[in-house]
Amino acid sequence: xxSVTQLGSHVSVSEGALVLLRCNxxxxxxxxxxxxxxxxxxxxxxxxxYTTGATLVKGINGFEAEFKKSETSFHLxxxxxxxxxxxxxxCAVRGTGRRAxxxxxxxxxxxxx
Amino acid sequence: xxxxxxxxxxLITVTGKKLTVTCSQNMNHEYMSxxxxxxxxxLRQIYYSMNVEVTDKGDVPxxxxxxxxxxxxxxxxxxxxxxxxxxxxxxxxxQGGGIYEQYFGPGTRLTVT
Numbered sequence: 001x002x003s004v005t006q007l008g009s010h011v012s013v014s015e016g017a018l019v020l021l022r023c024n025x026x027x028x029x030x031x032x033x034x035x036x037x038x039x040x041x042x043x044x045x046x047x048x049x050y051t052t053g054a055t056l057v058k059g060i061n062g063f064e065a066e067f068k069k070s071e072t073s074f075h076l077x078x079x080x081x082x083x084x085x086x087x088x089x090x091c092a093v094r095g096t097g098r099r100a101x102x103x104x105x106x107x108x109x110x111x112x113x
Numbered sequence: 114x115x116x117x118x119x120x121x122x123x124l125i126t127v128t129g130k131k132l133t134v135t136c137s138q139n140m141n142h143e144y145m146s147x148x149x150x151x152x153x154x155x156l157r158q159i160y161y162s163m164n165v166e167v168t169d170k171g172d173v174p175x176x177x178x179x180x181x182x183x184x185x186x187x188x189x190x191x192x193x194x195x196x197x198x199x200x201x202x203x204x205x206x207x208q209g210g211g212i213y214e215q216y217f218g219p220g221t222r223l224t225v226t
Contacts, residue, residue, distance in 0.1 A: 043203055043217035090155060105155040
């Protein structure tokens with residue numbers, strides 16, 4: 001089975017501060033890993049993904065994430081938070097068998113002025 | 114414009130009254146899936162379809178039915194809705210087996226009284 005744990009259901013940062021959202025996964029096969037963002041009253045939008053190759057992946061809106069196999073982690077970072085980054089963020093891992101994605105429970109990011 | 118559409122966006126119904134939520138994509142994707150989103154639980158997969166006439170259960174299939182008669186459409190059927198099916202539902206589609214980026218619809222908020 002595949003699973004994802006997102007540490008911290010709510011994270012609050014000041015505008016301009018570093019954003020760090022944590023994601024740990026378990027997988028019996030080499031994983032594909034994803035971060036999705038959900039703005040209020042909208043569907044999910046892909047931020048970035050890791051499939052193979054370079055372990056540091058860059059996404060949209062200045063976000064990046066690093067795949068660390070030894071730590072089974074895929075934390076999401078952004079050097080400087082903007083007010084527009086306030087949203088809910090979901091980490092996901094490719095499921096076993098024929099299933100596509102298993103999602104974490106989400107982290108709601110607040111950005112304080 | 115490439116998109117996944119869902120209808121209706123909002124639905125209030127009563128226990129036991131059959132309903133269908135439609136999902137359609139215009140990207141010629143083989144893979145389609147239904148998720149429900151509940152606070153603190155993230156997104157959980159209900160059913161998915163690898164192609165026309167090929168469907169399989171996800172993590173929480175009880176109380177739901179699906180069909181895939183055409184590539185572009187993947188309706189979700191609740192034959193006898195119950196209050197515990199009150200949730201936010203998302204349809205998604207993807208190329209191939211869905212291991213890469215999934216494109217999400219805008220969501221359907223269902224309330225069962």
